[in-house]
Amino acid sequence: MIYDIVNVFRKEYEAKGDKLILDSYQLKDGLYIKINNDESIEYFIKSSRKVKVEGKSITEHDFKDVSGISQPKIYEWLKVRDYYSNVIDTSKSYDAPKKTIHNNNYLTLFMKIESFLEVEFSHLRAKLFKKVLSFKEFDSKNEKKILESFCYYIQPLSRKKDIVKKMKQLECFLPQIKEFAKSYNPKEYIRIYFEKSEEIYKSESAVYFALKIYNDNKYSIEIDKKVFGLSNYNMGLNSKKPFLEQKTRKLSTPFMISPEMALEVKLFFDWLALQPYKTDLLEKMFVNKFSDNGKAIINDFDYLPVKIEELDDEIVVKNHLHIKDKEDARLTELWQLETMVDEVFYSRQLKSNYFRDDLKVSDFVSKKLQQLIFETKYAMVNYFKKYDEKEFYQVIKKYGTDFVIEHLRQNREYRAKESLNLKFSLLQHKGEVVMDISGIQKKVIAKLETSDYSDLSSEEFFYLCGQVAKYLLTKSKSGKKDADMLEPFLRAKSVKKLKDEIKFTFFKYKHEIGLNQTKFNNALALITAYEKDEIFNGDSFLVGVLSQNLFYMKKEEN
Amino acid sequence: MRALRFELSGKTACFRKPDVNAYAYFTYNNIHKPALLGLLGSVIGLGGYTQLFEKNRTLKKGQLGYDEGYPEFYEKLKELKVAITPLAPNGYFSKKIQTFNNSVGYASLEQGGNLIVREQWLENPSWQILILDDESEVFQKISEYFLGGKSVFIPYLGKNDHPAKIDEVKLVELFPFIKEQKVSSLFEEDKLQIVKSPPRGELSYYFKEISPIRLNEQHHFYEYANLVFTNHKIEIENVEDVLSCEGNNYAFI
Numbered sequence: 001m002i003y004d005i006v007n008v009f010r011k012e013y014e015a016k017g018d019k020l021i022l023d024s025y026q027l028k029d030g031l032y033i034k035i036n037n038d039e040s041i042e043y044f045i046k047s048s049r050k051v052k053v054e055g056k057s058i059t060e061h062d063f064k065d066v067s068g069i070s071q072p073k074i075y076e077w078l079k080v081r082d083y084y085s086n087v088i089d090t091s092k093s094y095d096a097p098k099k100t101i102h103n104n105n106y107l108t109l110f111m112k113i114e115s116f117l118e119v120e121f122s123h124l125r126a127k128l129f130k131k132v133l134s135f136k137e138f139d140s141k142n143e144k145k146i147l148e149s150f151c152y153y154i155q156p157l158s159r160k161k162d163i164v165k166k167m168k169q170l171e172c173f174l175p176q177i178k179e180f181a182k183s184y185n186p187k188e189y190i191r192i193y194f195e196k197s198e199e200i201y202k203s204e205s206a207v208y209f210a211l212k213i214y215n216d217n218k219y220s221i222e223i224d225k226k227v228f229g230l231s232n233y234n235m236g237l238n239s240k241k242p243f244l245e246q247k248t249r250k251l252s253t254p255f256m257i258s259p260e261m262a263l264e265v266k267l268f269f270d271w272l273a274l275q276p277y278k279t280d281l282l283e284k285m286f287v288n289k290f291s292d293n294g295k296a297i298i299n300d301f302d303y304l305p306v307k308i309e310e311l312d313d314e315i316v317v318k319n320h321l322h323i324k325d326k327e328d329a330r331l332t333e334l335w336q337l338e339t340m341v342d343e344v345f346y347s348r349q350l351k352s353n354y355f356r357d358d359l360k361v362s363d364f365v366s367k368k369l370q371q372l373i374f375e376t377k378y379a380m381v382n383y384f385k386k387y388d389e390k391e392f393y394q395v396i397k398k399y400g401t402d403f404v405i406e407h408l409r410q411n412r413e414y415r416a417k418e419s420l421n422l423k424f425s426l427l428q429h430k431g432e433v434v435m436d437i438s439g440i441q442k443k444v445i446a447k448l449e450t451s452d453y454s455d456l457s458s459e460e461f462f463y464l465c466g467q468v469a470k471y472l473l474t475k476s477k478s479g480k481k482d483a484d485m486l487e488p489f490l491r492a493k494s495v496k497k498l499k500d501e502i503k504f505t506f507f508k509y510k511h512e513i514g515l516n517q518t519k520f521n522n523a524l525a526l527i528t529a530y531e532k533d534e535i536f537n538g539d540s541f542l543v544g545v546l547s548q549n550l551f552y553m554k555k556e557e558n
Numbered sequence: 559m560r561a562l563r564f565e566l567s568g569k570t571a572c573f574r575k576p577d578v579n580a581y582a583y584f585t586y587n588n589i590h591k592p593a594l595l596g597l598l599g600s601v602i603g604l605g606g607y608t609q610l611f612e613k614n615r616t617l618k619k620g621q622l623g624y625d626e627g628y629p630e631f632y633e634k635l636k637e638l639k640v641a642i643t644p645l646a647p648n649g650y651f652s653k654k655i656q657t658f659n660n661s662v663g664y665a666s667l668e669q670g671g672n673l674i675v676r677e678q679w680l681e682n683p684s685w686q687i688l689i690l691d692d693e694s695e696v697f698q699k700i701s702e703y704f705l706g707g708k709s710v711f712i713p714y715l716g717k718n719d720h721p722a723k724i725d726e727v728k729l730v731e732l733f734p735f736i737k738e739q740k741v742s743s744l745f746e747e748d749k750l751q752i753v754k755s756p757p758r759g760e761l762s763y764y765f766k767e768i769s770p771i772r773l774n775e776q777h778h779f780y781e782y783a784n785l786v787f788t789n790h791k792i793e794i795e796n797v798e799d800v801l802s803c804e805g806n807n808y809a810f811i
Contacts, residue, residue: 001584002577003768003782221777234578240667243660244579248611250778254576284766290581299581300655301678305648305765305787378654390652 001301002231002255002265005285009268018083021267024274025083026061030189031113031181032078037195041173043180044071044078080198082191084205085110088232088266089295092212095127104212105204106132106163107194109170114186117178121171129167132204133160138211142220145227146259150207166194213262219253228256233269234297272296286386288355300355308334308387317425320437321417321547338384344418345403349373354381368406372399396426401538405490408545417546420539435459437543445550448522453529461530462537465489465498466544468523471551472505475512486545493536502527520551559732559801560691562701565645566597567684567723571715572677576780582655582676585716588644588744588787589685590769591811592780593716595638598689599631602699603710606631632773634696639799639810641688641743648763649744649787651680683715688730688743688803690810701729735800735807740791745809746771747784750800751793764788771811785811 013020032044048061063075085108090099100119103110106129111119131137134154135147147154170192181190214220214229215236221228230237230253237244237253245252257265272289273296284307288300310333317329317340331337342350346369353359353373361367376399379391400423407416424434440463446452447460456464466489473485492498506513506524513520566589573586573593589597596606610629617624627633644651657676660666666673691697703709704727713722740757741750747766756762765787770780792800792807799810 001575004766007768223776231577234580236580241665241673242667243665243673246576248607250610254579256777256779284764297581298578301584302653303587303650303765303767305650305763306761382652388650388652 001298002233002257004303005287005301006261006264006268008283008285009271010264013264013267018080021271021274022080022083024271025079027063027075027079027082027191028189030191031184032063033177033190033192034074034078035169035173035192035194039169041177042074044074046075078191078193081108081193081201083270084198084201085193088209088212094131095123098123098127101128102189103128103191104208105201106166107196107201107204109190109192111190112186113181113184113188113190116181116190117186121174124170125167129163132207133163135207135211140217142217142222142227142229143211145222146210146217147207150210153203154207169194209263209266210259213259213266219256221251221256226258228258229262231255231257231262231265233265269296272298290355302386304386306387310334311337313429315425315429317422318428320421320424320434321543322437323414323417323421334384334387338380340422341380344415344422345400346373347407347412347415350377350380353377354385366406366410368402368409372402372406375399393426393430396423397432400426401542404542404546405538408486408490408542409484413546416542420542420546423539435463435540435543437547440543441547441550445553447526448519448550451518451522453522453526456526456530458532458534458537459540461495461527461532462498462540463544464523465502465527466541466546467549467551468502468520468527468544469505469541470545471520471549472502472509474549475509489541490538495530495532495534495536498536498541499527499530517551523551561641561688561730561732561801561803562691562697562704562727563686563688563730563803564704564727565684565723565725566687566715567645567682567725568715568720569682571680571683571720573680573716574677582678584678585653585680586769587649587651587653587680587765587767588642588769588785589683589715590771591640591642592632592770592773594640594642594687595635596631597713597715597722598635598638598700600711600713601703601709602696604631604634605629628773628775628778636772637694638692638697639690641690641808641810643686643688643743643808644787645684645686649765651683653678653680655679679720680715686743688808688810690732690801691729705729730803732801732803734802735797736802736805738791739807740789741800741809742806743808744785744787744811745800746811747786750797750809752786752788752790753793754790756790760789762789764790783811 027046029046029048032046034042034044036042043066044063045066046061046063048059050057051060052058063071065071065074085103085105087093087102087104090096090102093099093101094104095101100111100115101109101124109124109128135150138144138147153159177190177192184190211217213232215232217229219230219237235255244254246254272287273291273294275289275296284304286300286302286304287298289296289298291297311331315331315337317331319326319328329340331340338351342348347364349365349369350373353365354377359365359370359373361370365373376395379395382388382390383392400419404416404419404423407413407419428434440460444460444464444467447454447456469486469489476485488501489498492501502524571585571589572583573589575584575586578584599606607629610625613625628636655676655678657674660673660675661671663671665671689697689700691701704724707727712718713724714720715722767785768782769785771783771785772781773779774781800807801810802808
């Protein structure tokens with residue numbers, strides 16, 4: 001996976017360089033201090049806040065000097081140097097295990113304001129300046145090997161002189177800066193920069209990155225005069241989790257990479273951490289990530305051999321249930337199908353929750369819908385994001401009816417009808433025979449009007465049950481008529497139970513039904529006479545409930 | 559030329575990629591060569607990583623008797639040439655992340671002793687495998703075991719959670735490569751050149767995966783190659799290690 005990704009990323013990076021990452025890089029909130037070559041000190045403040053613009057919440061950023069004037073040029077100057085000077089993570093800081101110094105070179109000092117106010121200069125001298133002076137403390141075999149290639153850079157006297165000079169300057173300015181920082185929010189950062197060219201910043205940091213780029217140098221091995229080490233991104237070994245190691249291999253470390261590769265992996269993850277969820281860089285790859293303390297962690301990856309934008313065959317969403325004034329919809333593009341599925345089945349709760357494992361029950365998401373989302377979303381992601389259709393139609397077949405029932409329970413009769421239309425249309429698209437609603441309607445009406453007591457087919461029976469149930473419930477005088485009243489029917493699992501429920505409801509509302517209502521009496525007779533013992537056919541029953549009620553049709557005709 | 563042909567499938571499979579372990583373990587889309595050789599080794603009863611580890615566990619590196627070599631299966635099978643064809647549309651298998659607990663107690667030393675493992679699994683994977691007859695003893699043995707339905711150890715797809723199903727075993731004749739036709743198996747991207755446009759009337763697919771191709775001699779980690787599965791035709795005619803069988807071209811890797 002890492003090799004696949006880096007291969008693609010490399011091409012982009014070669015074209016754009018660090019700009020690729022820096023374009024979306026932002027300074028953290030806090031106090032920024034620039035110490036110029038003439039020993040003057042400039043103070044800047046970076047702040048951000050959330051504001052609502054047209055209902056959307058966005059973050060506004062400000063970078064100003066002490067007199068409140070915006071300083072975009074200085075911001076750019078600092079941004080580049082800031083990116084190079086950060087530590088990989090705080091556990092890799094020079095003063096570990098204290099971990100208060102968060103910069104990687106002597107040209108900067110990054111600390112939390114609260115720890116900055118308490119820091120003794122001797123700590124900085126010992127843990128930062130002394131360390132980078134000659135990197136003598138990095139004395140393991142592998143580290144020495146790494147440092148060999150930087151000899152030419154570390155050795156010259158001019159560099160050492162500059163380190164001492166900067167250290168003395170900082171010592172002298174420290175009380176004054178502390179005084180200034182006191183009035184400031186102690187949770188934020190203070191970041192001090194010495195004036196130096198970008199190249200020197202880059203070369204200084206390069207030594208740090210070479211030493212710290214691997215997870216831990218104790219795992220490193222030498223192959224062909226190169227030090228290979230354990231990758232540090234999305235990879236780690238932990239003495240508390242012994243099974244992260246490869247127990248029976250010759251090397252217990254899972255993933256050893258070359259220094260060049262390690263650097264590319266770092267650049268990629270730096271870039272990934274700054275990206276929104278959806279990204280176009282990795283065209284044929286599906287990469288999904290989440291952020292853990294500012295670090296990007298990949299939680300799904302796939303290589304996609306095809307990309308589907310247009311559907312092979314147009315999908316026609318027919319108005320099977322004859323909803324009034326509703327026209328057939330024709331879908332030709334995958335995104336249209338996605339939008340329709342999201343709207344009709346999921347009440348617009350799917351797209352926004354594809355990758356949320358912590359979806360909670362809320363006003364918009366009932367417990368049942370939450371369960372349905374969890375059970376079906378992978379099939380949806382696989383189809384709409386990875387263009388893999390295998391599961392999609394299976395899920396529609398298996399869960400389609402559950403969405404209809406869920407809409408009914410939530411009193412969304414219109415959506416329930418739409419859902420049933422969509423389910424039937426999708427199954428029909430895949431060549432399945434779906435219920436011929438008009439046909440059944442005609443057959444049943446004929447039977448009821450002519451008092452033809454020949455056996456009902458299974459489909460007809462459940463359809464008729466739905467019709468009768470709905471008709472009876474409309475007779476209720478209760479002020480609040482909602483879909484809850486359908487609950488006992490929906491819970492029925494067998495023909496017998498369903499018949500019992502209908503009888504029970506009939507007795508409840510029989511005072512509303514005329515003795516000579518032939519059509520209804522015939523219906524009840526047919527239902528009672530039905531002898532087959534079958535499993536509850538939810539679809540046919542729901543069609544009965546949701547389609548036009550034939551006991552009222554007569555009234556209209558009269 | 560002959561080859562042993564069979565279909566390898568299962569309900570699920572996981573060929574772990576070793577590169578990340580922070581959130582989940584991911585799987586290669588296709589069985590890779592070292593894993594396939596391991597499976598062949600298990601059928602004819604060759605030792606694997608564990609046997610090598612056991613042999614060396616009491617010894618120090620460089621000590622007399624310490625085995626610096628490959629695990630037995632790789633040592634004996636590494637010269638075999640295989641052709642792997644994913645039997646799925648576009649060569650792509652659906653994948654899903656599975657989460658389970660390892661609660662044996664020694665897997666995690668954190669409080670509670672429970673280790674949560676997330677693994678990406680392939681669903682209903684199936685491959686057609688061809689093993690080139692190089693007239694070696696080991697090939698003889700493999701064909702004998704496969705044709706006779708025998709196996710020393712139980713073969714599995716990556717981990718023993720995923721038993722392997724092997725059927726349609728047959729010895730087939732191979733013929734020279736057929737010009738102007740696609741390659742029906744995975745091949746190394748830099749060894750064959752393909753035409754840019756897809757065949758007429760077909761939707762183009764180009765599946766590419768950097769997958770393990772051999773073991774590093776010194777440290778036994780994977781060395782990788784770009785493997786491709788596509789319906790584009792081959793451009794250059796002098797191709798190495800591509801043979802045909804029943805009208806299809808197969809690249810032996």
